[in-house]
Amino acid sequence: MGLVNKGLRIRIYPNLDMRQKIEQNIGNARFVWNQLRQMYNETYRMFKDHGYTRLQCNMNTFNTMLNMLKKEYSFLGLSESTSLQQVFRDLLHAFNKFFKYGAGYPRRKTKRNPKQSFRIQNNKKTNSIRVNGRYFHLPKLGDVKFRTSDEYMGLLNDSVINNVTIVKDNGLYFAVVNIETIHTPIQSVNEGAVGIDLGLKNLATLSTGLKIVNLNFTKEEERINFYQRQMSRRKEGSRGFKEAQCKYWKWVNRKKNRKTDSYHRFTHYLITHFSTICMETLNIKGMFQNNKWSPKLQRNGLYHIVEQLRYKCDWNDCDFVQVDRFYPSSQLCHECGYQHHDLGIGVGVWFCPECGCRHDRDVNASLNIRDEGLRLLKEQKTNKK
Ligand SMILES: [Zn+2]
Incomplete structure (x- = not known):
């Protein structure tokens, strides 16, 4: 594996002055996003009245719109200039995703969202973003203190920085540093192929028989609810409110x-x-x-696991295969291939009527997923040849 892009999420400790500047930048980025989106919507509607169903937007259109906004609103000059260009790049990306891939229509950004951010581009000629010991040098913000692991320190010093996103997330500040680096694949204990059955009761069951249980968040959820109620009883902006909010953030994080x-x-x-x-x-x-499943599923965040596997496999030369979800993995007997059509959802253990084999539902399913995955992989490889 050669060059890869990595995002390092690093905690930063801005002082009061920097925090105000960050607020200003975030506010401006949000303002520009909403304004550009509005302008686009109006033009789109006008086009539609004249019978055009789609409006192609490109960098130039948005750049002109941005310049218009800059003339009208002087406070935009306080922003780091590349951060506003980033906004229309992101917006363009969001519109493209909407038109090409059927993603949701780009939404308005609100102040209410606990996660706010803006992104600045590194000028590679002048190195506008650089690491000075334990400080990040960022344009317009100055030197911001950060703290991170030795591993990340090494990566930061040895690689090229593409851009930095400053994120304010539930009261904490982070810099997500996008770097270009050479990845050396991790040495692995090779145990061949594995099938994973993602579930509701257990987070996952492996074909080796290993079961990964869901974490228990009862304590965190209790505290989150408690401090949320406390906040709602207090006056917004008061000292008591801020105290409760700090504790609320702590547990959310x-x-x-x-x-x-x-x-x-x-x-x-x-x-x-x-x-x-x-x-x-x-x-x-x-x-x-x-509805019966959704609260537990939200806790699972299965989507993140798939995304992580996708890039980690790519970086470390693993094969990642996804089996179609209509493949009846839990109904097939792994021993003889008999299909048990009326296997109920809640059944944990079943006996195969054909060969009498005892099956743990999830382990059996993961074994079937493994075999089907290997078959698909073989098919893909012969097709490539
Ligand atoms: Zn059987």
């Missing part, structure tokens, strides 16, 4: 960190132990329609 950490551990385990990973394609939309 703790829950999120535990979750992402567990996903990374799981996907890391997989890529360090197996050379082929087989999984079902997810039908998140369909799953969420089922």
Whole structure:
């Protein structure tokens, strides 16, 4: 594997002055996003009245619109200039996703969202973004203190910085640094292929028989609800409100960190132990329609696991195969191939009527997913030849 882009999320500690500047930048980026979106909408409507169904937007149109906005609103001059260009790039990307891939229509950005951000581009000639010991040098903001692991420190010093996104997330500040670096694949204990059955009761079941349980977030959720109620009783902006808000943020962040950490551990385990990973394609939309399941599923965040596996496999030369979700993985007997058509959803253990074999539902399903995945992989490889 050669050059890859990596995003490093690093905690930063801006002082009061910097925090104000960050607020200003975030506010301006949000303002420009909403204004450009509005302008686009109006033009689109006009086009539609004249019988055109789609309006092609490109960099030039948005650039002109941005210049118009800059003349009208002087406070936009306070922003880091590349951060506003980034906004229309992102907006353009969002519109393209909407027209080409059927993603949702780009939404208005609101102040209410606990996660706010803006992105600045590194000028590679002048190195406008650079690392000075324990400080990031950022244009218009100055030197911002950060803290991170030795591993990330090494990566930062050895690679080219593409851009930095400053994120304000539930009261904490982060810099997500996008770098270009050479990735050396992780040495793995090769145990061949594995099938994964993602589930509701357990997060995942592997074809080796290993079951990964869901984390228990009862404590975090209790505290989050408690401080949320406390905030709603207090006057917004008062000292008591801010105290409750700090504690609320603390627990929200703790829950999120535990979750992402567990996903990374799981996907890391997989890529360090197996050379082929087989999984079902997810039908998140369909799953969420089922009300009984949705709260647990939201906790799972299966989508993140798939995304992580996709890039980690790519970086470390693993094969990642997704089996069609209509493949009846849980109904087939792994021993003799008999299909048990009326296997109920809640059944954990079943006996095959054909060969009498005892099956754990999830392990059996993951074994079938593994075999089907290997078959698909073979097919793909022969097709390539
Ligand atoms: Zn059987």
